Amino acid sequence: MARCYCRWRRVLICLCTPCIFLILLFTYVSIMLCMGMTEVATPANTFIATNPHFVANGLLKNETFAPLPKTFWEDQQQTKALWNHLQQAVDYHFNPILHPKKAKRLLRNSSFYDFLLKQSFSEVASFDSVMEDFDKLPEQLQRFVRYMQRRDYPILHHPDGGCGAQGKGEQEPTLLLFAIKTTPANFNNRQAIRQTWGQVGWVAGQKINGSGRDNVGGYVRRVFLLGKQNTKELSVDVSELLKLESNLYGDILQWDFEDTFFNLTLKDVLFWSWFSRFCRQTRFVFKGDDDVFVNTPKLITYLQIQLQTARVKNNMQEFMIGEVIEAASPNRVNISKYFIPDSFYEGSYPTYAGGGGVVYSGQVARRLHLMSKRVHLFPIDDVYVGICMIRLSAFPMHHPAFLMFDFPKDDWKDPCLYHTILVVHKRSPEQVVQLWAGLKETQAQCGDVISETADLLGFSHTTISGFTENGLKNMQ
Template sequence: MARCRCCWRKVLLYVCTSFICMALLFVYVAIMLCMNMNTTVTPRTGVKVQSQKSPHFVASGMLNNKGFAPLPKTFWEKHLDNMAFWNRLQLTIDRHFNAILHPSKAQRGLQNNSFDDFLLKQSFSEVIDMDHLNDILDNLPQEMQEFVSYMQNRDYPILLQPDGACGAPAKEEKEPPLLLLAIKTTEMNFMNRQAIRQTWGQTGWVAGQKTNEVVRGYIRRVFLLGKENQRESGVDVSESLKLESERYGDILQWDFEDKFFHLALKDVLFWSWFSRSCNRTRFIFKGDDDVFVNTPNMIAYLQDQLKKPQAYKSMINFMVGDVIRSAIPNRTNKSKYFIPDSFYNGYYPRYAGGGGVVYSGLLAKRLHHVSKRVHLFPIDDVYVGMCMSQLNALPIHHPAFLTFDFPEKEEELCSYHTVLLVHKRSANQMVKLWDDVKKTRTQCRDVALRIGDERKKDPKL
């Protein structure tokens, strides 16, 4: 009996040992196959999945055939040596909020919807310390070098601001403002501001005409300015601007030099001011001081948006204008939109270009928060598109925003009743157009907004 038990033990030990060895061998073969697949061509697709010498990280498991999505683009680059200056700066910020690299930080950022200002300056210091960067900066145009020298600074005090909490108020407002007109201007452009005040930029209770209905909404107004360079202009208009502010109560001025590359800074500072001062405003029109806006049409259009199903949810990302897609930077060094490839490379994000865009007050507050994680860019509407991209939001294109004017030989009696905005118009033209629109309102009341998509090339491209 004892011998029998001993034999069975030997048999059991032999079987178990063999099974364990086979299992270990199987695991070893499986590991070797997986490692080999990362350095070979996938037989089903003929696409190299991952090379150990590649400078990029590529998500695995994606196949390029009819049944699967294509192979993904890189999430981030391991080395920054060959990247343009702005791309390097932004990549350091994006890495900080990358859900794979820093899941806890990214989650806190999403939950709080706020981002630390110091990260912008910290990333700037990291990139500035990189080797050979001084050579890149020295080869930039002078205006671009000046932009780089101040692009990390966003702390500018307010010199003048409106009397009302949110722009020049309307008299006896009985409900929250529907629309705030936020117009970018300069100290010297008094004639444009005055024309806007007398025409399409009037504050108060404005009626919008629909087919069988009159809709209304309160409008407020604010002009956005920096300071004029007195050495270049030879004129000091600061005192006259103070008098203008006292009379109209619609001037918002910061203590920075007003120049083309500072337009994106105006957006950032305006979003901050709006978030503090305009809790109840539904929409913002942000535009230049050389556009003509059909304000009654704008009121009717925005009231329609508020009546759509689930309007509140759509307002979170609502932005409408003349949308530019798949744009590339302008590499012509004589253009004011010139962006050297050493400063920025790649496509621009989708953005609403030209002289004017409309977005919701809810979106303005979100743009204020997300702008703290996006480095300033020399072109303002492209920068807004970058912030929208960070929010995973897309602007809506509307053909009634004619930021590149009417197509040739199209202006007719009712043409200006078909638009929301036309760019560019002088102060005298604004006054005349406003008078013409009022005179022809009855005979053109049934004219609908434009639905075509005829646009000229964006000069930024």
């Protein structure tokens, strides 16, 4: 019986084994045919990933920010842009993923930042593809690169009042410091500012009917930021005149570097360093050009209201307002003063506030000072501020009363409109004086316009922040 059982088992194995293999083969062929049919049915424009790096699904869907690249970890070695290489060499040391312990140690040791900035030049010099394009850069940009790692320029003239020129008898911390970028030759611009919107001391705020805030005000200080003028270009030496001006007004802060357009960024960096040392109690900074007009009483009231708004008061480490520019790209027109070739910088610009006039808190100024120590200088000053801000995870808030590109059409001729704005750019010294006088002369006749725009500027009881909706979301 046992022999019979073994014989039938061998017969079954011999017969079933081929059947099993045939079934597996049939299953495999069926699967392959289905996959092939699926590929044929796939549209021709289906994305096929060829990038070896991780790719996130889509862009960050937030209209407040400029588009972010899809690639999470880009290979910067493929670019020839000099600034990108230099900054990557510095960022490498602060990468918390690659160097978790080292990154934390460096963040606490800001004195080591200067060494990293200089070391990055040595590291990048080994890339022939980068350095071979250096001689092709415009002469102005070559000169900028040669000196972009230096930040230790001595002060030639310092304000009398420590943190800028001040009025007599200050009894509380300074509410606002006007920090105005100017050049030695622009005496008329500085004088117009001194006589009008840039006056120091106690400044009363804008009286808004029905706001219940008729008695607000604050102490204001003033400082002008300058480098040294090229005497060959100016054809006259104004250094002695500037010395007399400094002695007379005590509001000149001048460093020993050449005052050029690309060195405006250097003014920012040196100003933040100076501010962090001498202006510890100052609440806000207005940084702007010497050809802007500021409605100072309205700005004073606006800032005082912000200090009483819990949402803003608790986020002073991120407070910056101005006319925000988003999704901007470098200017590639070689005849423009903003020209930045792709051999120097690749990529889009971060969100930034127009540099003609911007307001930020004293806390932001000190944070920018620390962050700037680990970010290479960039030729366009307001873009550089945007680069530092985004690295601080802070974003400027757009305010419609900051007009860096003037009024639309011929609206600038309406005197009442100057009661509705905080800052407007591109005004001559003569226009500044006239506009300042006009604010007082037209106060009564423009009362209706002032009341109608109270909500927009943040002066009403119910709407006091003055931020746009997107800006408010960022503060949360």
